[in-house]
Amino acid sequence: MSACIVGIGIHPFGRTDGMTGLDMGVAAARSAMRDAGVDWSQIQFAFGGSDASGNADTMVSRLGLSGIQFINVKNGCATGGSALFAAASSIDSGEYDLGLAVGFDKHPRGAFDPKPEEWGLPSWYGETGLMLTTQFFAMKIRRYMDIHGISVESLGRVAEKSFANGALAEHAWRREPVDLETILNAPMVSDPFTKFMFCSPAEGAVALVLASEAKARSMGVPIIRLSAVTMRTRPPGSFEVFAPALEIEQGGSATRLASAAAFEKAGIGPGDIQVAQLQDTEAGAEIMHMAENGFCADGDQEQWLAEGRTRIGGALPVNTDGGCIACGEPIGASGLRQVYENVVQLRGAGGRRQVPGDPKVAYSHVYGAPGVSAVTILRR
Amino acid sequence: MATRPVAEDLYEAGAVPRLVGGRHRTSGRHVFPFPAGQEGADYDRVLLEPSGKLWSWTIQRFRPKSPPYTGPEAFEPYAVGYVELPGQVIVEGRLVNVAFDALSIGAPFRTTIVHFTEDADGTSVLTYAFEPVEGSGA
Numbered sequence: 001m002s003a004c005i006v007g008i009g010i011h012p013f014g015r016t017d018g019m020t021g022l023d024m025g026v027a028a029a030r031s032a033m034r035d036a037g038v039d040w041s042q043i044q045f046a047f048g049g050s051d052a053s054g055n056a057d058t059m060v061s062r063l064g065l066s067g068i069q070f071i072n073v074k075n076g077c078a079t080g081g082s083a084l085f086a087a088a089s090s091i092d093s094g095e096y097d098l099g100l101a102v103g104f105d106k107h108p109r110g111a112f113d114p115k116p117e118e119w120g121l122p123s124w125y126g127e128t129g130l131m132l133t134t135q136f137f138a139m140k141i142r143r144y145m146d147i148h149g150i151s152v153e154s155l156g157r158v159a160e161k162s163f164a165n166g167a168l169a170e171h172a173w174r175r176e177p178v179d180l181e182t183i184l185n186a187p188m189v190s191d192p193f194t195k196f197m198f199c200s201p202a203e204g205a206v207a208l209v210l211a212s213e214a215k216a217r218s219m220g221v222p223i224i225r226l227s228a229v230t231m232r233t234r235p236p237g238s239f240e241v242f243a244p245a246l247e248i249e250q251g252g253s254a255t256r257l258a259s260a261a262a263f264e265k266a267g268i269g270p271g272d273i274q275v276a277q278l279q280d281t282e283a284g285a286e287i288m289h290m291a292e293n294g295f296c297a298d299g300d301q302e303q304w305l306a307e308g309r310t311r312i313g314g315a316l317p318v319n320t321d322g323g324c325i326a327c328g329e330p331i332g333a334s335g336l337r338q339v340y341e342n343v344v345q346l347r348g349a350g351g352r353r354q355v356p357g358d359p360k361v362a363y364s365h366v367y368g369a370p371g372v373s374a375v376t377i378l379r380r
Numbered sequence: 381m382a383t384r385p386v387a388e389d390l391y392e393a394g395a396v397p398r399l400v401g402g403r404h405r406t407s408g409r410h411v412f413p414f415p416a417g418q419e420g421a422d423y424d425r426v427l428l429e430p431s432g433k434l435w436s437w438t439i440q441r442f443r444p445k446s447p448p449y450t451g452p453e454a455f456e457p458y459a460v461g462y463v464e465l466p467g468q469v470i471v472e473g474r475l476v477n478v479a480f481d482a483l484s485i486g487a488p489f490r491t492t493i494v495h496f497t498e499d500a501d502g503t504s505v506l507t508y509a510f511e512p513v514e515g516s517g518a
Contacts, residue, residue, distance in 0.1 A: 113445035122413060124387040126448025128496055128507050129440060130472055135460050138438035146436075146485045191439045191480075245401075245412035246435075246462060246470040 077368020166326025202328025
């Protein structure tokens with residue numbers, strides 16, 4: 001028995017002047033219910049959240065005061081994944097058989113400006129210009145490139161693919177392809193990353209309608225099963241964002257834990273996955289996450305990317321809607337966008353970005369501060 | 381000119397500046413900075429090794445947002461890195477007195493104290509950084 005996704009809705013990512021984050025969440029929720037063929041009065045419960053755009057449960061004043069259970073989730077980059085975990089668990093437990101998971105956000109332009117005290121860090125760490133997510137990602141990939149022989153060209157190939165895929169996705173923010181040379185020769189933001197290799201904080205919202213399998217069958221909609229939803233925090237010796245110091249003995253990561261738990265729960269392995277959405281805060285993250293999620297050995301990404309194996313039509317298409325690099329990152333919505341895209345692919349509704357070969361198993365992965373990760377595996 | 385450290389008990393200055401870290405009382409694990417508040421009760425205060433090897437690095441090419449950044453309004457890109465202090469912990473800090481194109485993982489660096497910014501009254505605010513060990517070719 002597993003919970004099924006019976007409806008998906010998205011408010012396009014990017015910038016939408018005149019709409020709040022909550023407005024976009026409401027739009028996504030309505031769109032998901034329309035897709036499922038249900039209305040708000042039938043929804044029995046909801047989990048939702050945003051990182052910076054307010055309390056999700058206030059959307060009942062817009063959707064209808066039906067009195068249902070609506071629980072707010074705030075879990076950094078894992079907000080969407082955590083909402084989905086809670087919603088799926090509510091159905092698996094038998095408590096409910098039809099509910100909603102929603103995530104939304106609207107961030108100001110420019111890099112994130114976290115407050116040290118909210119992360120348990122001393123104020124000097126932010127004051128002296130060390131508390132930037134961009135620095136962390138740059139230093140993580142710099143060391144990874146040094147140890148595992150990954151080239152700058154590979155970073156460029158990831159970004160090139162992101163923009164090519166984003167051009168084919170209606171909900172993406174960046175809709176223009178960018179060629180490899182332009183990406184590699186663009187101004188540096190945080191070496192070795194040029195400006196085209198980073199995603200930007202953005203706006204957007206995603207909602208998913210979940211149902212028990214029996215309920216889904218009675219609705220006569222395509223059935224996409226949530227084979228696994230896992231969320232994990234960091235183990236000792238991991239290299240995480242916002243770390244004034246690291247342990248010399250480097251160990252695992254939140255991603256490795258969440259990924260292993262998801263594969264175990266679903267009873268399958270990385271070789272069974274036919275399409276994957278991996279956290280690509282920047283081009284290096286996608287490369288490292290290919291290995292951390294078990295899809296290849298450290299260093300093999302160089303060959304994978306040179307051969308185009310992660311392109312649509314390759315052996316394992318990755319970030320088929322352009323990922324965070326093309327869609328931007330509204331924190332609360334980003335993880336659910338990956339699940340939305342996987343449902344589109346499993347339904348065969350991807351249009352020009354559809355993964356060929358009638359994919360039946362899809363994987364999604366988010367990662368964020370201060371070392372959290374959420375993974376989902378969907379099966380049709 | 382009057383000076384002040386950017387934070388209390390972050391480092392001990394002198395001929396060979398050293399950072400103030402903590403050693404966990406039961407596990408022996410080293411941390412930096414020394415944990416504030418209640419968490420500090422689990423740690424002994426220790427001075428960290430003054431030098432080590434560059435573990436990774438990047439260049440900060442845009443001015444961080446204020447708040448929290450309190451650096452000068454006029455922005456110059458700066459290097460940031462992690463330096464592995466042998467047998468203890470890998471510490472993040474600014475890298476100074478080194479050309480960006482000379483940075484390479486494994487090069488020897490040591491702790492130093494540098495001017496970071498100025499208070500409104502002209503007081504120089506100091507912080508720690510790492511600089512190449514002379515003669516290392518870095």
